[in-house]
Amino acid sequence: MQDYIIATSSTSDLTRTYLEEHNIPFISYTYTVGDKLYEDDCREETREQVYKGMRGGDRLKTSMINEFIYCDFFRSLLKTGKDVIFLDMSQKMSVSYEKSRLAEQMIRSEFPEQRLYVMDTLCISGGLGLLVKNMVARKEQGLSFDEVIAWGEANKLKIAHRFTVDDLNYLKAGGRVSNSAALVGSLLSVKPVLYVPDRGTLDVAKKVRGRKAALAEILRGVLDDLSEIDPSGMEINILQADCRADAEFVRDEIKKAYPSVGEITITSLGVVIGAHCGPGLLTIFYLCSGRRP
Secondary structure, three states: OEEEEEEEEEEHHHOHHHHHHHHOOOOEEEEEEEEEEEEEEOOOOHHHHHHHHHHHHHHEEEOOHHHHHHHHHHHHHHHOOOOOOOOOOOOOOOOHHHHHHHHHHHHHHHOOOOOOEEOOOOOOOOHHHHHHHHHHHHHHHOOOOHHHHHHHHHHHHHHEEEEEEOHHHHHOOOOOOOHHHHOOOOOOOOEOOOHHHOOOOOOOEEEEEHHHHHHHHHHHHHHHHHOOOEEEEEOOOEEEEEOHHHHHHHHHHHHOOOOOOEEEEEEEEEEEHHHHOOOOOOOEEEOOOOOOO
């Protein structure tokens, strides 16, 4: 069977340890703090340091990856002689899909005997990471290039994404809420609960008063989803931006409700997503029977 590579971007929010252990190449987004440019290196210590800086007033700006950088990345992978599957953020959430598809078309003639598949994952952040992990696991089990793609396409809309943010001003800066909504929300301690529907956007599913209510709403959604399936042994990933105590609370409540559930990991949210949502963001990802708020 022809060997192949599964590659992703730093916005899959996987840990550097996991990426290296499973030999997953990734393309790094960049961000600036003040006048200094950094590469998103997927290291936990970097993420923790960035969120501490943001708590102290640092403001981050992120940059898109252009088609020429994608070309260089794809070329380096195809030069190994292997086919490539590439997974990045949802087309509806980022121009990354458009740019990577453009790069695919630009480079195709250089490697006519090889395949490069760029998937519109309809996932972001740890949801993208969970899709990568599941596809990598199946590759490691011996599934072929086409079989792994077929699994990904058939199951990507079964990856639930549930978010809450602590500071609406970050969403305001990204254009996701208006100035007036951010002001009123901050005064009234309104916390949005966000969800990624089938179309791969990031939508406000509900607005609640206070952090505890937001965590309770996320838990309600998770427990409702788990009630529809057998969650025994199922992996759940929680990502947090400097709010580990909240992540541990959510983890423990899920374990209490479903003791048979598998590993519930808690890691730091990636820098690029965090730059747009701010410290205090908590999000959870898992496989379900189908997405619903």
